[in-house]
Amino acid sequence: MRLSLASWSVPRLTLPEAAEVALALGIGALDISTKGRPGLDKAEILADPRAAADRVRRLGVACPNYFHHFGADHADRNLALPGSVEANARDLAQVLTFCDAAGIGTVFVLPGRVNPGQSRAEALEAAADSLSALLAVARDFAAELCIEPVVHSVADSPAAVRALVDRTGVRLALDPSHLICLGHPQETIEPLAAHAAHVHLRQARPGALQARMAEGTIDFPAFFAALRQAGYDGALAIEYLHPVGPHGYTEDVLTETVAMRDAFRAWADGGA
Template structure:
């Protein structure tokens, strides 16, 4: 396993500055996305994937993962929304071409929400149907993964495991989203064999992000579970400063260093 850091952890920094911070912390990879000052140009990714990939080669770090939103926000064109799959399919072909050109091993998308008029069961059914189509795009089974998250339809380990069983999709696994909702770490552990990418931050029941010393996640146990499950990809440090779920109040740099040190101490 190797460390990266998410570019959206530092909303005021440019992408190059995020790369500099990563290197200063001894990290050789970053995750990229569509948010804040470091945002990639989504329109360029969809219109000219190779041109969009070119600037990433000059950052001096590897790109561990790309976080893609199909629509404008969490609701627009989410994969649990009926009628969105055709447009998302067209975009995914371009996104995967971009990832290949930029040597990005994984791309994660979100599982979708419970849309107006839906039940959770209906959202799960549409999302599974959509994913089965999306995973037929060449390269999707190697690169595409889904991140279960708070406020999606996929908020329990059991629902996520059912999605994996029904589609074969792999996961961008973040234990914090489950811990926040009160699930025990051992309830999340069975998802580890299905991880294609991992996010790491501290959390506790009721708090999606906690200061390292105040969280309830057992980080060494988590890392050991991932290793024993055969995971050998990136572990992305994802302490954030966002107006979402009370994550505006932590010193992101201090928390990132604490997470890095915990990983390095466990690795020995």
């Protein structure tokens, strides 16, 4: 397992500056997206994916994962929204072309939400149908498509996540903070490590999606051990979010990033 830094943790930096910060911290890898100042141009990725890939390769840092959202925002063309599959499949082919050209191993999308007029069961069924179609597109590419179970989505419990995995075979960008925030015990989340294709790291506690390392409830040594036991050997992206935003986070992103880096290093030195 190896560390990465989420570029959207430093939203005021340019993408090359974010890469330099990752290298300066000894993390050595950078997750990328279209978010904030370091974000890529989504229109370019969809129109000329190889040109966008050239920009990524020039960063001089490994980029293990790309976060993509379909449509104008996280609600538009979400995976549970009827009528969005064909457009999303077309976009995904371009996204995966970009990822393969840039040497990015995984791309994650959000699993969809309960849309107006839908029941939860209907939304979950629609998301599964969309995922099945998108995974069929992904079979022609090296980069792997995965989903991140998050708050305000159809995959907001370990049971719902397992239902999507069982129905589609999709793997996960696993971030325990979302499920911990919603009150699910860590011991019910750790079995999902068997389905992880990518991992996010951020401390949290019930009712709080982000917390200082000293104030959260996630037992990271136990989580790292669960990943190792499941055979996970991919990237662990540290993903603290900048204070500016609707959630009103107050954590110092750099301080908490370094604390998480050191926590992983201490565990790896003692338990690898």
